[in-house]
Amino acid sequence: MTAAEIVFVLLGVVALAAAVLVVTTRQLVRAALYLVLSFGAIAACFLVLTAELVAWVQVLIYVGAVVVLLLFGIMLTRAPIGPTSDLDSRNRPAAIVVAVATAGVLVTVLVRGFGDAYVDLGEPSTGSASGIGANIFRYWVLPFEILSVLLLAALVGAIVLSRTDIGPPKDGDG
Amino acid sequence: MHGYFGAYGLVALLLVVGAVFVTVALTANRLLRPARPTPQKLLTYECGVDPVGGGWAQSYVRYYVFTFLYVVFAVDAVFLFPWATVFAAPGFGVATLVEMFVFLGFLAVGILYAWRKGVLSWA
Numbered sequence: 647m648t649a650a651e652i653v654f655v656l657l658g659v660v661a662l663a664a665a666v667l668v669v670t671t672r673q674l675v676r677a678a679l680y681l682v683l684s685f686g687a688i689a690a691c692f693l694v695l696t697a698e699l700v701a702w703v704q705v706l707i708y709v710g711a712v713v714v715l716l717l718f719g720i721m722l723t724r725a726p727i728g729p730t731s732d733l734d735s736r737n738r739p740a741a742i743v744v745a746v747a748t749a750g751v752l753v754t755v756l757v758r759g760f761g762d763a764y765v766d767l768g769e770p771s772t773g774s775a776s777g778i779g780a781n782i783f784r785y786w787v788l789p790f791e792i793l794s795v796l797l798l799a800a801l802v803g804a805i806v807l808s809r810t811d812i813g814p815p816k817d818g819d820g
Numbered sequence: 821m822h823g824y825f826g827a828y829g830l831v832a833l834l835l836v837v838g839a840v841f842v843t844v845a846l847t848a849n850r851l852l853r854p855a856r857p858t859p860q861k862l863l864t865y866e867c868g869v870d871p872v873g874g875g876w877a878q879s880y881v882r883y884y885v886f887t888f889l890y891v892v893f894a895v896d897a898v899f900l901f902p903w904a905t906v907f908a909a910p911g912f913g914v915a916t917l918v919e920m921f922v923f924l925g926f927l928a929v930g931i932l933y934a935w936r937k938g939v940l941s942w943a
Contacts, residue, residue: 650825693828703898711891718887721879767825779902780909783916790899791919794926797892801930804888805939808881 650767654694661687678716685709695765697773885939889931896927 647655664684668677685708692701735741782790864871900920907916934940 696824698824699902706894706898707891711887711894714887715884715891718879718884722881722884724878774905775902776905776909779904779906782899782902783906783912783919787919791922791926793895794923797895798926798930801888801892802933804885805934805937808885809937809939 650694654691657687657690657694660684661691674720675717678713678720681716682709682713685713692773695773696767699775699778700773882939885934889934892927892930896924899923 661684664680664687667680668684671677671680685704689701689704689709692698692704866872903916903920906912907920
């Protein structure tokens, strides 16, 4: 094994362990903070794979924005800050079925689609900003534009849900 | 140290040096300082008065919209970086410029909606 592979495996272990702690800890805030650790380790994995831009996007969007959203979501609830005994849902069998099915789909897609993909770590140019940019604006323009519509819908939804004075029956346009 | 992995190795080294510095400083502090705890000293410091109530305050849902606006701007900024490196390159040109402004236009509608609904005003 090369040094890069060893570092990659170690980071993967950190990411996996943190992810397990996210769902097993009894303290909600700690779950969010373990999620930071997991996302950070995944970002470092991207760095080892020379996907530089994706790694920093992971830090900016996931560690920065998504975790802040989650923390605000937790702060909106009445959940106590200490250990919670009733965090476990009664839907555990259904959750296991859904989780196994999702994992099966993801693993199948990844193995079938990228099973023999090969990244040359000696040439870190495909993961750079210009490499990603060339790919997005040459082949993936439509998903990129759809993303803006998705963000718009989510933003309008968040505004409508958070403002009790904006309702459908009131003035028609909201 | 040069090359891609060398540069990031330097970053990792700096992180390790920082962690060691903090650990050594706090351990030396713990070893050198006198420790005579009293209940008053162990009390949480809150502006000089005794702390009241629990450590948990439920926040208002209106702050959630601000975090969501931050997410929108972050995603927006993230796509500007790869775009800025290629839009002047040969083979891209006006179409790429227009594509980015369509993207920004959709997000601008969201900001405009937030502004018209008074979300951005603090009062």
